[in-house]
Amino acid sequence: MTVKPWGNLVGVRPTKPLHSLLDRGLSYEDALEAMQGRYGISRDKFDLLWQVANTARPVLAESSDPALFSVYVGIPFCPSRCLYCSFPSHSLTDLGKYRSQFVESLIHEISETGRQTAAAGMRPFTVYIGGGTPTALEPEELNRVLTSLRESFPGVWREFTVEAGRPETITDDHFQVIKQNGVERISINPQTMHSSTLALIGRKHSPDDVISAVKKARNYGIEIVNMDVIIGLPGEDAGMVEETANQILALQPENITMHVFARKRASRFNDQQIAYSLPDASEATEMHSKVTEMVNGTYQPYYLYRQRDILGGLENIGYTLPDHQCLYNILMIEERHNIIGLGGGATSKFVTQDVSLTNISTPKDVRIYLERIPQLIERRGVEIIKQAD
Ligand code: SF4
Known part of the structure; x- marks a missing residue:
């Protein structure tokens, strides 16, 4: 018989039903009974949700x-x-010629949106730059983007993250720009510490590039480093995953995000999957349990989400050292806070009074983004004004 730890609880954000119960003041025992009765989830998954929801x-x-x-x-x-x-990301080889035009449009979008939020009396809480790979911009371009964010959204930000997911892109000049603009958190993402897998999945960096980028981040005084790992990459077994986890733990990042491989329709993998071997559900679960065991005790789970076609029906979990959780990740997953998404393939989420959401997304294709940006700024401005009412 197949065991389904999540029972019939489907959806990307499994903490949401628990938050509704906590809003009503339910105790641990009552919430457990309600979640098990309604969804049939296991005690382990409930305890995970409980910990994550209470951290959030x-x-x-x-x-x-x-x-x-x-x-x-x-x-x-x-x-x-x-x-x-x-x-939503383009290879620089294919569409890099649009990069500088994109930066100009983005800076325009940032400053117009800053005018709208200021007029509506809104205040910035956190800022997160992702993608894609923000450090795929030239340092001077990145500096212009960060400076324009600081000017357009004045105030004290509770957190400022820049992803530097591909370690081969981040130079000393990028670190200087990041540091001088007050970024406290960066994400350097190895995914695996095995060169053969990195080559197979199309990443151009080595494990040594990862180690060197993390050491530099420390030397530049970046306070919080996140590292992403993926469990169940093609060709990897439990021993390889454990080696990766050991090497990442040795670098002592404040945050570790443990992803599980998911078959995504818009990926290259989807077209070529016959060429790759993936672990089955029980192997993926074993790897997931092993890494969980390795991080538990030192790190605590603080956000999680699920995806369709994720190996073993598992979940992605963000882990943190105590008091170092990424606020933006919590806010983005829990959907109870306004998020203004700028740039390529970004979604704005405006929370209405009944806690429903109005979503507005920018185009994923940079060429369409460049065409539509004036209409997008205007449409989003209407929602920003509504928040002031
Ligand atoms: S998964 Fe790879 S290609 Fe996609 S955004 Fe991240 S670094 Fe870029």
Whole structure:
């Protein structure tokens, strides 16, 4: 018989039903009974949700003022496209010629949106630059983007993250720009510490590039480093995953995000899957349990989400050292805080009074983004004004 730890709880954000119960003041025992009765989830998964939801709740309370918002900026370029990627990102080789035009439009979008939020009396809470790979921009371009964010959304930000997911893109000049603009958190993503797998999945960096980027981040005084790992990459077994986890733990990042391989329709993998061998559900579960065991005790889970076609029906979990959780990740997953998405393939989410959401997304294709940006700024401005009402 197949065991389904998540029972019939489907959807990307499994903490949401638990938050509804916590809003009503249910105790651990009552919430467990309600979740098991309704969804049939296992005690282990409930305990995971309980820990994550209770870590999130102080952050949700702190950010609950409707005049607050967080900014997400999507930089839709990467040095190459990873095998499994479905994110809105273009390989620089294919569409890099649009990069400088994109930066000009983005800066315009940032400053216009800053005018709209200021007029509506809204205040920035956190800022997160992702993509894509923000450090695929030239340092001078990145500096212009960061400076324009600081000027357009003045105030004290609770957190400022820049992803530097592909370690081969981040130079000393990038680190200087990041540091001088007050970025406290960066993400350097090995995914695996095995060169053969990195080559197979189309990433152009080596494990040594990862180690060197993390050491430099420390030397530049970046306070929080996140590292992403993927469990179940093609050709990897439990021993390889354990080696990767050991090497990552040795670098002592404040955050570790444990992803599980998912077959995504918009990925290269989807077209070529016959050529790759993936672990089956029980192998993936074994790897997941092993890494969980390795991080538990030192790190605690603080956000999680599920995906369709994820190996073993498992979940992606963000882990953190105590008091180092990424506020933006919590806010983005829990959807109780306004998020303004700028740049390529970014979604704005405006929370209405009945806690439903109005979503507005920018185009994933940079060429369409460049064409449509004036209409997008205007449409999003209407929602920003509504928040002031
Ligand atoms: S680095 Fe991230 S966004 Fe870029 S291609 Fe790879 S998975 Fe996609």
